[in-house]
Amino acid sequence: MKIGFIGLGIMGKPMAKNLMKAGHELVVFDVVQANVDDVVAAGAKSAASSKAVAEQCSLIITMLPNSPHVKTVVMGENGVLEGAKAGTVLIDMSSIAPLASQEINKACAAKGIKMIDAPVSGGEPKAVDGTLSIMVGGDKEIFEGVKEDILLKMGASAVYCGTIGAGNTTKLANQVVVACNIAACAEAFTLAKKAGVDPQLVFEAIKGGLAGSTVMNAKVPMMIDGNFKPGFKVDLHIKDLNNALETGHGVGSPLPLTAAVMEMLQTLHADGRGQEDHSSLANYYAKVSGT
Ligand code: NAD
Numbered sequence: 531m532k533i534g535f536i537g538l539g540i541m542g543k544p545m546a547k548n549l550m551k552a553g554h555e556l557v558v559f560d561v562v563q564a565n566v567d568d569v570v571a572a573g574a575k576s577a578a579s580s581k582a583v584a585e586q587c588s589l590i591i592t593m594l595p596n597s598p599h600v601k602t603v604v605m606g607e608n609g610v611l612e613g614a615k616a617g618t619v620l621i622d623m624s625s626i627a628p629l630a631s632q633e634i635n636k637a638c639a640a641k642g643i644k645m646i647d648a649p650v651s652g653g654e655p656k657a658v659d660g661t662l663s664i665m666v667g668g669d670k671e672i673f674e675g676v677k678e679d680i681l682l683k684m685g686a687s688a689v690y691c692g693t694i695g696a697g698n699t700t701k702l703a704n705q706v707v708v709a710c711n712i713a714a715c716a717e718a719f720t721l722a723k724k725a726g727v728d729p730q731l732v733f734e735a736i737k738g739g740l741a742g743s744t745v746m747n748a749k750v751p752m753m754i755d756g757n758f759k760p761g762f763k764v765d766l767h768i769k770d771l772n773n774a775l776e777t778g779h780g781v782g783s784p785l786p787l788t789a790a791v792m793e794m795l796q797t798l799h800a801d802g803r804g805q806e807d808h809s810s811l812a813n814y815y816a817k818v819s820g821t
Contacts, residue, residue: 531679532557534587536580536603536610537624538565540760541650542593544657545623545684547572549591551660552683559583580604584613589680592622596769597630605637616642619672621680623664625649625705625766627773628695629780631667635694644672647694648681649701653748653762661686665704667696702777705770709791711745712811719753720815729754753812761807768795768804 531554535546538560546569550556556574559582560566566576577583580603584590590610594600600622604610610620620643622631631647638645646668656662662685666673673690681688691700718741722732733750736742752758771792778785794814801817803810815821 534583534590537593541657548660557586579608580610581608581613584610589619594624597626618643620645623648625701628698631695647697651704664688665697665700668694702774710787713791716811716815749809752809758806758810764798765804767808
């Protein structure tokens with residue numbers, strides 16, 4: 531199948547490549563030419579704009595940073611809606627605000643375009659391996675139609691969560707758990723270090739117990755090594771927690787832990803660490819503890 535793919539960053543690049551490995555033909559666009567060149571070298575065809583992608587493809591995937599980027603790419607000048615024919619399917623795999631998914635879906639529906647929101651979890655390593663966890667909102671028939679041949683070529687699981695925006699609500703819940711878990715690891719390992727116990731030994735001792743987690747296994751070694759190469763950037767996590775806090779306020783669900791971690795991430799951003807991996811929360815604790 532000929533698939534349009536817009537947004538070829540840390541995640542989009544390997545996801546696009548996995549679709550090509552599965553035998554799909556890709557037409558791609560990104561505002562950063564180097565990202566386009568990388569995927570073209572792997573066999574994709576490039577297009578001059580999101581509109582040009584939509585003119586050539588009846589199935590389009592977007593993998594962009596946040597709600598405003600998806601709105602621009604879909605609803606803006608030279609965007610998907612200017613080029614797409616009625617009946618086109620749009621799979622937005624970006625992590626954005628659930629309300630934005632609903633707004634974009636409305637604009638799509640007015641032109642006969644069918645949209646699902648399908649954000650992912652797993653980070654760059656799972657994007658490369660094609661083992662992402664995918665959470666989906668929107669029309670269930672559309673989901674079932676793309677599940678095997680498209681979604682499961684990029685992911686190990688694809689779970690239908692409900693109507694449009696439900697994928698992104700699920701993703702926000704995921705991001706709350708991940709943020710609080712990384713902050714808890716940073717807090718605990720700083721405590722151990724400050725009290726004179728080698729963090730590497732603490733990791734070895736506790737990773738197999740109840741405190742152990744996927745987050746601990748992935749992020750604590752980065753904290754110990756002082757390696758904060760992203761991965762998932764501090765600024766992207768600020769974006770997700772902002773969307774979670776707004777959603778929480780909207781539905782009347784207080785998020786006190788999320789609010790506290792948001793303050794830590796904002797401090798890191800102000801310190802010039804916004805492009806570092808979110809394991810950089812260790813640097814927040816290093817600063818406040820003087821370690
Ligand atoms: P990224 O910043 O590396 O990539 C985003 C890409 O979108 C960039 O290549 C950028 O040039 C492109 N872009 C921005 N505006 C554009 C426009 N108007 N037209 C065309 N292209 C445009 O981000 P990423 O890490 O790949 O993340 C993408 C999405 O996936 C985000 O919503 C993020 O929260 C989510 N996500 C990321 C990870 C991770 O570990 N990196 C994990 C799960 C989910």
